[in-house]
Amino acid sequence: MASIQVLGTGGTIASRGQGTAGSVAADGAATLTAGLTGGHTVTARDILTTGSYRLTLQDLRIIAEQVQETLEQDDVDGVVVTHGTDTMEETAFLLDLVHDSPKPVVFTGAQRPADSDAPDGPHNLAEAVAAAAEDRLRGAGVVISFAGSIRTARGARKIHTTAASPFAGGVEVAHLAGNDVVVTAFPGPRRALPLPGQAFDSMSVEIITAYPGATPTLMRHAADDGAHAVVLAGTGIGNAGDGFAEAVAELTGNGVPVILSSRTPWGPVIPTYGNGGGKDLARAGAVVSRDLNPFQARILAAVLLAADPNPQTFAARFTRYS
Known part of the structure; x- marks a missing residue:
């Protein structure tokens, strides 16, 4: 049994309709994780609650800092970041550049809002927790888990606006077979850059x-x-x-x-x-x-x-x- 922390940043996975105003990120990480079942210990906290199309470089830096602080906790085995799909490839890549821990960091999100008739967020989140808890993904860097596929953040791109599996590129390192994480590849060693300071924001x-x-x-x-x-x-x-x-x-x-x-x-x-x-x-x-x-x-x-x-x-x- 692993101890996984889910860090919420908003995105479609956390969004609900606001009448004529459209869908807006509203649900916190605790709400997203409330329905999770399984043998892992999952804790949750929020960094941001916003659509990823609104993120700034400062926001990306803050997310990176919060993830690194979480990884330094002895009682955390892996981290899941819930994030909007629009700019997930940028935030995940930044974190991969500075990631110097063997603990897995897994990004996930949703293509359909939380209040849709068939939300995909809960299933994606459950798979991401399983990936973050997988011992064989220790040292794999930062990955994106979506619709049963787990791929490296480096090289990943959102290639479809509405498809259930919107990401391609990078290297698929694992996939889900039922409840099992099947590891198929492993990235080579990387040089980690230092976390960017406030100069990055501007x-x-x-x-x-x-x-x-x-x-x-x-x-x-x-x-x-x-x-x-x-x-x-x-x-x-x-x-x-x-x-x-x-x-x-x-x-x-x-x-x-x-x-x-x-x-x-x-x-x-x-x-x-x-x-x-x-x-x-x-x-x-x-x-x-x-x-x-x-x-x-x-x-x-x-x-x-x-x-x-x-x-x-x-x-x-x-x-x-x-």
Whole structure:
């Protein structure tokens, strides 16, 4: 029997209809866990109660701090974080970057509100508790458990707005077979970053998307507006049109790092093409995100720059953790 703490942050799993105002996160973690059955000891407390589309970087930092404090308790064997699906991939990835405990941290949520005719939250939460209590997932880092599948936070993305199983990507490390957690893979060792300090709250890392006819005007505007870094979500394996390579050179020359990612859901960024493509962007100073999608690349950039704003060392640090 394991001792699991559930930390609530809100999201659809905690939401109920408020008439014409729509569904709003309202239920606390104690309410969510009240119906759990099984052999594990489950305690609950709230960090936030809000929709994940409203979260700020400060909120993400607070969640990370609270999770780490909970993991340090001797009487806690694992942690479950209930969270909205909209931005779960960002919060879970931040926690994975700083996770230095063997104890499992499992994110879960729901696609249907708590007061719907067939809420999926209770089942997802029960599965997440089972995952957090699984000894064979100790050392696996931070994972997302949803609709019977348990996958690494790194690389995970929400790929469907309404499907019962909305996440893909990352590596599936386990799945549920009835009440049993079946472990199928195990992530390799990771370097943990320090928890970000309050400087993280005000980090401005903007995402600019490439598309036919796009110009680098927004990139330059972001830098002029005080952005600490820019993520360029290029086309394909990391490309952009006329003028982007020159803009990358300008921004990096002025101490604003540019990270080259891709708007394509899956696959690595591989600078290959000239004539303004990825080869030229990398030559101009863009740091390649490898397999990180734009949203997780943004989180990593914010963590690194909050700890050390030196643009001269940023590329090496980003590559080390990406």
